[in-house]
Amino acid sequence: MKFEVFFHVEGNQLPSIVEQFHSLWKFSEKLENVGIDLNKWHPAAPTEKESLAHKAFGPSGPTEEAIRLAHSNNQDEPDFPSVGIWNGIEDNGGAVLKSSLSLNGICSVEFNSDGILEHRSYDVTADLVERAIELWAATCIEVGPFKYYVDEMQVFPVRPGVGWMLYLPHEISHDQVPEAQMLRHVTDANGHKGTIIISEIDGMFSVDNPAHVHTANKIEIRLADCGLLPKYADL
Secondary structure (H helix, E strand, O other): OEEEEEEOOOOOOOOOHHHHHHHHHHHHHHHHHHOOOHHHOEEOOOOHHHHHOOOOEEOOEEOHHHHHHHHHHOOOOOOOOEEEEEOOOOOOOOEEEEEEOOOOOOEEEEEEEOOOHHHOOHHHHHHHHHHHHHHOOEEEEEEEOHHHHHOOOOOOOOOOOOOOEEEEOOOOOOOOOOOOOEEEEEEOOOOOEEEEEEOOOOOOOOOOOHHHHHHHHHHHHHHHHOOOOOOHHHO
16 A cells, blocks of 8 residues: 655755654654554664664654664765665565655655555544644645556546545645545644545545546546646646
8 A cells, every 4th residue: 555745845954864753753653553563663774684673763752773774874865865664574564664855856755555554444544644744744645555556547647646545735625526535624734724535435445446446537637627636746
């Protein structure tokens, strides 16, 4: 399952590695609601053995060892710092959380999981989206199966896909997207209003269900017609 946050850094200075890692910690606290224990996260490291030997988080945030590894990992790309953690599990049950920053481009936070969000209700997943916009002033958040995006099942390959749910920083009404099964109006980190557009509430969105894909596609067309679906390049 893909969960990706797009945002921009405000001002002319990137957050420090510590600040970047701290934001992942705050988001990881919310991930306990989908069964990922905060104590199970490990920092990115040159080898799997070294990663598993350390904890990413302690009681009050990132551990000193995790911060040390993050600084070491970013020595060659100081202008594009990235911080990553994983739960030590490959394939089913595995999860990776990564923050990638750029001063003059699009920043992102990716939560990629296998067999985790698939077993959660739409409201639990929408809660994660809401937590994300409290931490990062997102220009867009996509949530849905990898295949929906990799196989370009969305209508416009150069624009975000609705998939299971899509956050946009606009107040959107049901009259504008009547195909959406639910709209959740939320407020981001800077106090701006936005909307989580949810295409399926009776279970998880599935690319193997033509009705689910059809609904998501109709929402995308409707948003584009309203001038509300930007290009990735304009995020």
